[in-house]
Amino acid sequence: MKDWLSKFRALVLFGIVALVLSACGRENLTALDPKGYGAEVSLKLILLTTIVMTSVFLVVIILLIIVLVRFRRKKGEPLKNVPQVEGSKTLEAIWTIIPIILVGIMAVPTVVATFQLADTSDKDEHININVTGYQYWWHFEYENEEIATSQDMYIPVNKKVYVNLISNDVLHSFWVPSISGKLDVNPENVNTMFIQAYEEGVYFGKCAELCGPSHSLMDFKVVVVSEEEYEQWVNDMKSFNSQELELDAVAAEGRDLFEEKGCVACHATDSQNFVPGQKPIGPDLTQFADRSRIAGILHPTEENLYKWLKDPESVKPGNKMTGAYPELSDEEIEKISAYLMQLSPSEVTAASKE
Amino acid sequence: MAQVHDHSELFPEVMPPEPEKATLEGKNKFFGIWFFLGGETVLFASLFGVYLALKNSTAGGPSSQELFGLGLVFIMTMLLLTSSLTSVYAMYHMRNNDFKKMYLWLGITGLLGIGFLACEIYEFAHYITDYGFTFRSSAFGSAFYALVGFHGGHVLFGICWLTTLLIRNAKRGLNLYNAPKFNTFSIYWHFIDVVWVFIFSVVYLMGKVG
Amino acid sequence: MATTAAAKRSFWEFIWDYLTTVDHKKIAHLYLAGGGFFFILGGIEALIIRIQLIKPENDFISAGFYNEMITMHGTTMIFLAAMPIIVGLMNAIMPLQIGARDVAFPFLNALSFWLFFFGGLLLNLSFLFGGAPDAGWTSYASLSMDSSGHGIDYYIAGLQIAGAGTLMTGINFIATIVTMRAPGMTYMRMPLFTWTTFVTSVLILFAFPPLTINLFLLMFDRMFGTAFFNVALGGNQVIYQHLFWIFGHPEVYILILPMFGVFSEIFATFSRKRLFGYTAMVFATMLIAFLGFMVWAHHMFTVGLGPVANAIFAVGTMAIAVPTGIKIFNWLLTMWGGQVTINSAMLWALGFIPTFTIGGMTGVMLGSNVADYQYHDSYFVVGHFHYVIVGGSVFGIFAALHYWWPKMFGRVLNETLGKLTFWPFFIGVHLTFFVQHLLGLMGMPRRYWVFLEDQSLDLGNLISTIGAFLMGVGAIIFVINIIVSAFGEKAAADPWDGRTLEWAVSSPAPYYNFAQLPLVRGLDPLWIEKMEGNGKIPAAEPLGDVHMPNGSIIPFLMSIGFFISGFGFIYQTDNVYWYLALYGGLAFSIALMIIRSVKDDYGYYIPKEELEKALEGEAK
Amino acid sequence: MTDTKVNNMSKESFRRQKSREEMQKQLISFGLMIVLTLVAFAVVAMDTFHKGFVIPFLFLMAIVQAGFQFYYFMHLKERGTGMAALLIYGGVWAAFLTLAGLIVISWW
Secondary structure, X not given: OHHHHHHHHHXXXXXXXXXXXXXXXXXXXXXXXXXXXXXXXXXXXXXXXHHHHHHHHHHHHHHHHHHHHHHEOOOOOOOOOOOOOOOOHHHHHHHHHHHHHHHHHHHHHHHHHHHHHHOOOOHHHOEEEEEEEEOOEEEEEEOOOOEEEEOEEEEEOOOOEEEEEEEOOOOEEEEEOOOEEEEEEOOOOOEEEEEOEOOOEEEEEEEOOOOOHHHHHOOEEEEEEOHHHHHHHHHHHHHOOHHHOOOOHHHXXXXXXXXXXXXXXXXXXXXXXXXXXXXXXOOOOOOHHHOOOEOOOEOOOHHHHHHHHHOHHHHOOOOOOOOOOOOOOHHHXXXXXXXXXXXXXXXXXXXXXX | OOOOXXXXXXXXXXXXXXXXXXXXXXXXXXXXXXXXXXXXXXXXXXXXXXHHHHOOOOOOOOOHHXXXXXXXXXXXXHHHHHHHHHXXXXXXXXXXXXHHHHHHHHHHHXXXXXXXXXXXXXXXXXXXXXXXXXXXXXXXXXXXXXXXXXXXXXXXXXXXHHHHHHHHHOOOOOOOOOHHHHHHHHHHHHHHHHHHHHHHHHHHHHHHHO | XXXXXXXXXXXXXXXXXXXXXXXXXXXXHHHHHHHHHHHHHHHHHXXXXXXXXXXXXXXXXXXXXXXXXXXXXXXXXXXXXXXXXXXXXXXXXXXXHOOOOOOOOHHHHHHHHHHHHHHHHHHHXXXXXXXXXXXXXXXXXXXXXXXXXXXXXXXXXXXXXXXXXXXXXXXXXXXXXHHOOOOOOOHHHOOHHHHHHHHHHHHHHHHHHHHHHHHHHHHHHHHHOOOOOOHHHOOOOHHHHHHHHHHHHHHHHHHHHHHHHHHHHHHHHHHOOOOOOXXXXXXXXXXXXXXXXXXXXXXXXXXXXXXXXXXXXXHHHHHOHHHHHHHHHHHHHHHOOOOEOOOHHHHHHHHHHHHHHHHHHHHHHHHOHHHHHHHOOEHHHHHHHHHHHHHHHHHHHHHHXXXXXXXXXXXXXXXXXXXXXXXXXXXXXXXXHHHHHHHHHOOOEOOOOOOOOOOOOHHHHHHHHHHHHHHXXXXXXXXXXXXXXXXXXXXXXXXXXXXXXXXXXXXXXXXXXXXXXXXXXXXXHHHHHHHHXXXXXXXXXXXXXXXXXXXOOHHHHHHHHHHHHHHHXXXXXXXXXXXXXXXXXXXXXXXXXXXXXXXXXXXXXXXXXHHHHHHHHHHO | OHHHHHHHHHHXXXXXXXXHHHHHHHHHHHHHHHHHHHHHHHHHHHOOOOHHHXXXXXXXXXXXXXXXXXXXXXXXXXXXXXXXHHHXXXXXXXXXXXXXXXXXXXXX
């Protein structure tokens, strides 16, 4: 029994170590492999506090083991009376003062970092993106650029970018673990923080505050591109006009259906009618075909798009699109899909960075 | 620790100096009500906090400066302050074992409380009918009625409590079993007054200042 | 478990006895049974959550039901399982430890229990009537305002009723400790468990009112159309967060401080040595409680309170590590130089030290707000607070149950089964929750119904689920142990060679506790008498009639009134006829209150002769 | 027996004397509370002082009045009430923290 137990424990220990070493999680999602300023600052403090606290833990464990080895009552050993010690001022002073010093070691860098990350004095000199959280998707409006997009947020590499967060319904929380720590998206006020990505790529964003049934499906992506590509992307977005797209017959019918079925009431397909600060009802679809995911979570394949348009509830329970549009026949879905797949304003896409 | 071991001890010929704390039950009641008031302090603080946080959130509705008048609040303050003094008188006579005078002063306390409550109801009715200012109007309205109404609820509860006490003990006279009950009520009543002092200062006077 | 007495009476008499009891020991039994029932319920909910998360994109349960599960698991475990069991332990032991015959307000004590019970029942009935609350145990205002159906209304009504009971318990225990200590039992001679009961009760007294108010605000917003949290009318949901955590953080200490008391008793008893640094332990308890009130905003680091507030609360949070550290080291030094007997109770206490230390160290790590920007609302936090609450409170509850079972039920729990409970549970805890820290840092937010494929979160979640089932195995073995031990050997008055007053009376304690109030000559009074006297506690008064309170059915009925009115509150938005239930229930309870107040209840006396007989019996 | 009775009587009259003196103190504190209330109302009604002065002043008046209530009307200064006072102060401390939380660090 004992033997089995120790073997089992060794196995568990091995498992844990393997887990730690093999992967710190998926690249572009994990906070343990920072690719941005905020995440880097946080990780430094995570490591510092872990080291300090682990050392304390080791002291406790060593003491515990010594106590158990030396003072354990052996089998059959008679009970005896031991000296009743009241306490020891010196010892107690030691384990009061040392922890105070340790707290100081952790507190000072924490406070310094807090103020560093909260410094928003140069906000006006940088790109500002107004982010709105909705039950279960994200909207990004680029200040002074007259463009907006949803789900995929494009930012230039190595540039400070300010995000101004507000919610349109309930609390959400904006979290891109690889790039920066999170900040809540409140309904009554704008929260501001800056992010800065070090490497190009597509980073996974998550909603970190319970916001309803599909809380776990409220993913978004941060697409980090080079500075030139960013400029190009912004210009492409500006000039894109979905009404002037040259479409094949099926897709053109899809465009008409898109209007007939009332999709346009909620979804913009370009920034031609852009009004700053206006809150859309549904996600902006301007660059739908360039998205890394459909509805934030599904891989961009035809079957998935069909699945989503046929029955959004089965993909994202509690979403606001279910029942907001008339039922579509398979043929209609095919046509609308064909149209949506033409909404590709730029060569700079998520796929190009993945 | 004076422990009572016999019912007859609850009806002594000469009352001990502090009849409200002479028995263990009395002592427990005395401490119990005080601890309860410690909790009530935090309860009201939460409501004050909510009020102070939301007092400017009028959502286009009437603000505190437009609503509040000082005259009525002054009358209410005087009523409640005086009722505090009358309940002190009642406790004074309880310690002197003068049952009738105690009843007289407790009765006056209750009447003053009813007067206060009547003023408050008039005030609320006035806001609702003349200004259309209800607890649904704005966050300010919700917070105002919650805080002042919660206090009013405490006054109402106090009056009901007092009435029950006065009726139940009318024929029993004063003894070591019910003396703590009167004292407990009196402590509660003073606390209601303390809360009102903060309400008229923080809500009405500061609301008038802006 | 007092089976012999029960067998003589009919079943209904037995039930009636418990419905009307005001005896703190029987109320303790009720609390343990009620809390135990809800513990099993919460455990099943936990397993359902873990099954859902066993693999990526699992569809074992729907998203809506998952949110109900996490909400009910958290709410049940904290309000309906851990707290009642702890209150039950306090009820059973604290009056005995200070040499009192009962608590200060026996009637209120019964009322507290029944309010808890019916509050919990109301909350759980939501499963049967259209869906449980689904906005998390915190029930943050924005989402709980948005939630359709009546789940959240059940949450409000249930917790409001149960919370009122808890508040009364707090007042009751403080008054008991202040006024009813036996002669010679000064404050600085009180056992640590009594001290932590005292401090915990103070925390309850100050922490529950903000929750009460918060639930009122939410109730008015949801049921009567007010605008506290309605942004369009100027409301602000951050108020909810503040009030919730002003309650919520002390709540954590309400759950853990009594367990510090339990462990202090157990380490001292089974090391045969007095508690090392008693004075420091007492003051550390108070300091933890004091600081615990000032750090609530660390649950709100990401709300955007600004750097000044965040920095202050970060430093305050880390500071709590200091008094907690003092405690850990004092426990280790209590064992140092003693003779350490390892049995089931002690095993839980020993398992607590590394487990809780990990929970504490991740707590300090979370206190660093900049690091917390990553941890917050991720599985790291889930891992952390389960290490604290399971490693602290649940281990403590198991330790306390093994330690005091003889005193509460008159039977000693089976040692072998006790150890068999510990090992799967202990291993299960670490398997389940350790990986969760990593999962959080790897990008898994908490309260996620599914995690997506291809995000490297699969293995960690699988391990976690396996661990959860191991914990379930441990819990089942404990239930078996209870049943087996019920037919086991009767317990002696002092089976562990104890140090404090509760071991000076028979097991289980007689209904009047002490025939004569004990005279206390110092810290660990029983040990002192064993070492310096004849092993018997001297009496502080001559043998005489003992005054006892009368039992009453009123607490039970009164709670039913509030229970019915709770339904009225919940459903009056649908149909005005429900106002009948609302006002009817309230009127019923108020009428009972008036009856209670108008009727003179002097209690009764146990005649001296009966006590003499009992004492003779004991001597034989 | 008679001796103790006489003794009791004189004790009783002494206690009554003390009680009367106590009552006088309570009357004085009532008078002061009325004055404080009048001053507070007057300051607001006159409308001449600056907000920055009036608000802390009103707070001060309220706290002084509360002190009178607690210590004179509710007898918190009597012997054996230490624990009651301690818990009230605890409540005041928790109240202060709650207020600070809601007023100072919530608002944008």
